Amino acid sequence: MNDCSYIDKPLSLDTLFELSEFFKFFGDTTRIRIIEILMSGEISVNEIAEKLQLGQSAVSHQLRILRTAGLVKPRRAGRTIFYSLDDEHIGLIFNTGLAHILHKKGA
Amino acid sequence: MNDCSYIDKPLSLDTLFELSEFFKFFGDTTRIRIIEILMSGEISVNEIAEKLQLGQSAVSHQLRILRTAGLVKPRRAGRTIFYSLDDEHIGLIFNTGLAHILHKKGA
DNA sequence: TCAATATATGAACAATCATTCATATTTTCA
DNA sequence: TGAAAATATGAATGATTGTTCATATATTGA
Helix, strand or coil: CCCCCCCCCCCCCCHHHHHHHHHHHHCCCHCCCCCCCCCCCEEEEHHHHHHHCHHHHHHHHHHHHHHHCCCCEEEEEEEEEEECCCCCCHHHHHHHHHHHHHHHHHH | CCCCCCCCCCCHHHHHHHHHHHHCCCCCCHHHHHHHHHHHCCEEHHHHHHHCCCCCCHHHHHHHHHHHHCCCEEEEEEEEEEEECCHHHHHHHHHHHHHHHHHHHHC
């Protein structure tokens, strides 16, 4: 039932560091907004910039961070590059966090 | 089955900002290590500082952040204050992130 | 009440980081 | 080939943040 019970396993300092680094990627408004957009499917850099009303450079910088971290992946089509979520865990973490704050709001 | 499907609901800028702020709490090594310790049960400030080999002040500062955010709660017993996780979602998010990076490592 | 213990907090400093600006790279189409 | 379009990147800057040091608050026991 619960396949997420790592509680009792001893976690190395290294693993805990990686874990905090991983959550950092979700800890920025621009990146969270990009991730939310990507949850609806793949989309180009310019379209993201338009939707977020942000500069192309800012979006590209954040996409590089997300790409390097393995959260999103690019697909080239001509001169356009489409981005999409790389891993199914990304959406799950997004939604679990969302469930938490919506739950807190409702309470 | 999946009670985390908020994908299609329109999310306000405000909610997305809160969500990124929420993930920020997991995006620091010291806080993640504190959360991991707290997953085994309540524990005092000094004990946390000892386990982490950190100054009492640093731990107290991070605990205040976690407490203000509603991730941990204090219980006073004499002059000792014991902290524990406030919400069941916290452990779930911790473990989902952990599952992700362990999965990536195994691949 | 006074000293000792446990925790909290304010200020300061160093480090990290997101954005902007300018420019580089890559691809298409005329 | 050469201009235009889409994306990437390096440097600079302003803002945020974690830690440390010093000190404050709170509680216990003598």
